[in-house]
Amino acid sequence: MASLGRGNTTNNEAARNDNNSNNLVHGNTEISTVDQLNEQYQLNQNFGENPLYGSLRYIKKYYKPSPTCFKRQLYHRIPFIEWIQNYNLKQWILSDIISGLTIGIVHIPQGLGYAILAGLPPVTGLYVSFFPVLLYAFLGSSRHLSIGTFAVTSLMILAAINSRIGTLIPPDDTTISSASSINTTFPSGTYANQLYETSEQLVTTTMTRSSTSALDTHHYLSDKPDEAKIMIATALAFVAGIIHIGMAILHFGYVTVYLSDSIVQGFTTGCAIHIITSQIPPLLGIKIKTIGGQSKIIKNWIEIFKNIKYSNGATVIIGSISIALFAGVRDQINERFKSRMPLPVPIELIIVILGTGLSAAFNFDRRWKVAVVGTLRLGGFPICVALSRCAVVEGTGGKTQIVGILASIIVLIVILAVGPVFRTLPNACLAAIIVTAMKNMLLQTKQLPALWRTNKLEFLAWMITFSGVVLLDVDYGLYIGVVATILLLIIRTQRPHATSLGCLKSGIYEDKGAYPGAADIPNVKIFRFEENIYYANIDAFKKLFIKKIDFQVEDQLNLMNEELLCVEREFKASTRQASRPNKQLQYIKQRLQRQGSSANSLNNDRNMLMNGRVAMDDVNSEQVFTINEVGNNVQVDEIQLVNQIELKPIDREKDKEQKIAEIKKKYRPKFEFVIIDCSPLNYIDIMGIKTLIQ
Numbered sequence: 045m046a047s048l049g050r051g052n053t054t055n056n057e058a059a060r061n062d063n064n065s066n067n068l069v070h071g072n073t074e075i076s077t078v079d080q081l082n083e084q085y086q087l088n089q090n091f092g093e094n095p096l097y098g099s100l101r102y103i104k105k106y107y108k109p110s111p112t113c114f115k116r117q118l119y120h121r122i123p124f125i126e127w128i129q130n131y132n133l134k135q136w137i138l139s140d141i142i143s144g145l146t147i148g149i150v151h152i153p154q155g156l157g158y159a160i161l162a163g164l165p166p167v168t169g170l171y172v173s174f175f176p177v178l179l180y181a182f183l184g185s186s187r188h189l190s191i192g193t194f195a196v197t198s199l200m201i202l203a204a205i206n207s208r209i210g211t212l213i214p215p216d217d218t219t220i221s222s223a224s225s226i227n228t229t230f231p232s233g234t235y236a237n238q239l240y241e242t243s244e245q246l247v248t249t250t251m252t253r254s255s256t257s258a259l260d261t262h263h264y265l266s267d268k269p270d271e272a273k274i275m276i277a278t279a280l281a282f283v284a285g286i287i288h289i290g291m292a293i294l295h296f297g298y299v300t301v302y303l304s305d306s307i308v309q310g311f312t313t314g315c316a317i318h319i320i321t322s323q324i325p326p327l328l329g330i331k332i333k334t335i336g337g338q339s340k341i342i343k344n345w346i347e348i349f350k351n352i353k354y355s356n357g358a359t360v361i362i363g364s365i366s367i368a369l370f371a372g373v374r375d376q377i378n379e380r381f382k383s384r385m386p387l388p389v390p391i392e393l394i395i396v397i398l399g400t401g402l403s404a405a406f407n408f409d410r411r412w413k414v415a416v417v418g419t420l421r422l423g424g425f426p427i428c429v430a431l432s433r434c435a436v437v438e439g440t441g442g443k444t445q446i447v448g449i450l451a452s453i454i455v456l457i458v459i460l461a462v463g464p465v466f467r468t469l470p471n472a473c474l475a476a477i478i479v480t481a482m483k484n485m486l487l488q489t490k491q492l493p494a495l496w497r498t499n500k501l502e503f504l505a506w507m508i509t510f511s512g513v514v515l516l517d518v519d520y521g522l523y524i525g526v527v528a529t530i531l532l533l534i535i536r537t538q539r540p541h542a543t544s545l546g547c548l549k550s551g552i553y554e555d556k557g558a559y560p561g562a563a564d565i566p567n568v569k570i571f572r573f574e575e576n577i578y579y580a581n582i583d584a585f586k587k588l589f590i591k592k593i594d595f596q597v598e599d600q601l602n603l604m605n606e607e608l609l610c611v612e613r614e615f616k617a618s619t620r621q622a623s624r625p626n627k628q629l630q631y632i633k634q635r636l637q638r639q640g641s642s643a644n645s646l647n648n649d650r651n652m653l654m655n656g657r658v659a660m661d662d663v664n665s666e667q668v669f670t671i672n673e674v675g676n677n678v679q680v681d682e683i684q685l686v687n688q689i690e691l692k693p694i695d696r697e698k699d700k701e702q703k704i705a706e707i708k709k710k711y712r713p714k715f716e717f718v719i720i721d722c723s724p725l726n727y728i729d730i731m732g733i734k735t736l737i738q
Contacts, residue, residue: 124182127444136443143442144450146387147190150433151177151455153392154481156417156466157474158193160326161319162201162425164277165270166417166474167463169193172281174455176427181448188442190433190451195481196315196518197428202322203518204280205273206336213272214264215334277425284426304532306495307525309488310506314513314521316485317341319478324348326475327363329356329415338516358412359472366395366476374480387440392477399473400465408470415471432481501532540575542588545721567716569593574724577732585735593718607707615700 076084119126151173159169173192180191209215265272291297321344325332332347373391382388408414437447495503508528513521543555546562553570556562571592577585720736728736 122182123185124445127187131444131446137446139441139443140446141450142387143437143440144447145454146390146436146440147433147442147447148451148454149390149393150436151192151451152458153396153474153477154430154433155193155455156396156469157478157481158195158198159425160471160474161195161322161478162198162277163205164201164273164425166469166471167459167466168274168277168425170455170459170463172425172427174452174459177448177455178452181445181452184445184448187444187447188434188437189429190437190448191427191429192433194428194430195319195478195485196312197426199315199318199322200518201277201280201425203336205276206334208276209269209334209336212263212265212276214267214269281426302526302529302533304502304505304529306502306506307509307529309491310509311513311521311525312485313488314510315518316482317514318518320482321345321348323475323479325351326415326471327360327479328352329359329413329472330354336517338520340517341514356413358408359414359470362399362408362414362470363472363476366399366473367480370395370476370480371483382439388436395473395477396466396469400469403468403470404465409468417466417469417471417474432484501535505529505532534580537575537578538581538584540573540581540584540588542574542585542592543572544592544594545570545572564715567714568719569715569717570719570721572721572724576726576728577735578727578729579731582731582735585732593715604707604710608704611700611703611707 152170155169155173156166157169159166159172162169176191180189184191205213265275318341321341325348328348330348330351332344332351335343335347370391373389373394378385378388378391403409403414403416409416492503492506495506505525505528509521509525511521512524516524543557545553546556546559546564547553548559548562554562555572556564569592571589573585573588575581
């Protein structure tokens with residue numbers, strides 16, 4: 045704590061301070077200076093080593109060419125080697141098997157669905173649910189973390205892919221979907237099928253010609269849109285991996301602290317709106333033109349309503365049943381009875397199996413033109429941590445990354461043996477899984493009322509990020525969220541909280557505003573500034589300091605200076621008046637002796653009369669004039685002073701000093717010391733130090 049004292053104490057106070065060895069004593073607590081404290085308790089001079097020395101010591105410890113250092117680095121880079129040696133087979137293996145089977149089952153529908161969300165063939169989601177999961181089991185340090193496909197990452201990949209359509213990716217065909225949607229209104233039969241096949245061949249021929257002509261003027265990655273999209277997504281995965289490796293080497297993980305929970309929640313909630321919007325066309329069985337850029341949600345909904353009349357009835361029924369089944373089992377069975385069930389019902393996998401089986405049995409794609417997964421292709425895209433799967437790992441009792449190894453084995457079996465079966469899986473089933481999975485993200489809006497009551501700045505950041513994502517785009521919303529976080533950080537430091545502390549009966553010092561029973565220490569004010577003091581909030585520090593100690597320094601100084609200036613002017617005027625000759629005294633005497641003088645005429649001259657006597661500094665003869673008022677006349681008698689009254693000249697310098705002392709006492713604060721509580725401070729820059737000195 046820093047203390048500021050006025051220093052001009054009385055003699056008694058000075059004597060008391062001398063007796064207390066220059067320490068302020070309040071009750072049983074003695075407040076010492078920093079030097080006295082260091083001397084009394086023998087401060088360690090080596091405390092707080094040089095940061096450069098600490099870095100060199102760290103390098104020497106962890107990068108020294110020795111077997112111990114090599115072993116430490118090996119365990120650090122490949123944690124699997126360390127924890128597998130300490131694996132408790134009897135206690136952990138059963139929990140890991142159950143959790144691994146559950147996560148593997150969850151990976152299948154989520155991989156297929158989030159691949160569609162990324163604008164890629166569904167099976168690519170299975171590929172990224174196998175290789176990254178297997179690698180992380182050996183290289184990852186978290187035993188509950190489950191990586192793979194994630195909705196927000198898929199949405200950002202879709203934005204990157206859509207931005208390259210027409211330059212690196214050939215445009216998608218929207219005519220086939222429209223034709224199929226129109227033809228589904230015809231009755232089933234040979235004529236309808238022949239008509240659809242004929243229209244499909246015509247459109248395909250037109251598409252091939254347009255693609256061929258486009259290849260002459262554009263350098264597409266491939267003449268097939270899906271293959272070009274997979275190339276873009278694979279390149280994104282490679283670049284993202286390189287960036288993450290560089291950030292890991294430089295230990296850049298700390299940058300995530302700049303993303304507050306409010307920013308992340310606003311961002312993910314806005315992404316949920318994008319995700320649901322992107323899955324409405326597959327649920328309705330329509331295909332709209334690709335729209336990117338700003339305000340694409342509004343434009344997409346306009347396109348949806350324009351083409352809603354072409355909805356496929358069979359697709360709508362499949363999607364509705366899938367949503368009802370998914371939501372019902374998850375909320376009414378898994379959530380209500382999770383404490384009684386060893387494993388949650390894998391409703392996502394059940395929907396995929398039922399959809400695939402029914403589609404293959406009844407030829408959904410040929411009879412009712414229901415869009416299905418189709419041909420399998422190789423490829424991949426960037427992956428991320430899925431919070432829902434991490435919760436499943438912990439809820440099912442997963443202990444180690446054996447869970448990831450078992451989950452990747454299940455996904456591998458599906459890819460090799462069961463993968464071709466998913467060709468008949470309706471896209472509406474996957475869209476239903478994705479839309480229903482957005483429930484938890486949308487429920488984040490329930491926190492807004494509490495956020496408004498607790499912290500309005502965080503509420504504002506939430507709304508700014510959410511609005512940026514929804515009204516502009518995902519990437520713009522993310523940038524806006526980061527900027528909003530930095531601005532809020534600056535605003536918080538420029539609008540700090542400060543308090544004036546008082547002492548409670550228990551001896552604890554608390555805010556006097558919050559605790560009315562907190563009393564001031566006699567002649568002491570305690571000020572706490574709950575923010576770092578640096579160049580951006582120095583003005584706020586000064587204003588709060590003056591406000592909390594309840595002493596307007598500048599105003600009091602201005603008033604005191606004005607009164608001192610008036611005293612100085614009066615002193616100069618009286619000095620000039622005293623230097624005049626004694627003729628003024630004779631003039632007053634002659635005027636008062638004039639016949640007809642009244643008491644009223646005397647009022648103008650009484651400024652120089654003191655208690656019936658006129659005293660002048662330059663009067664050599666000891667004389668006074670007594671004034672007798674008789675009726676309307678004034679009689680002035682001159683009396684020779686013998687030993688009656690001795691007139692002394694007025695000491696104007698002493699009178700001036702006395703008035704100045706009275707004025708200074710009038711504007712003196714009612715306390716002797718100001719203590720600044722510096723415990724909340726982390727640092728003070730140079731300008732902050734200058735402010736404290738001032």
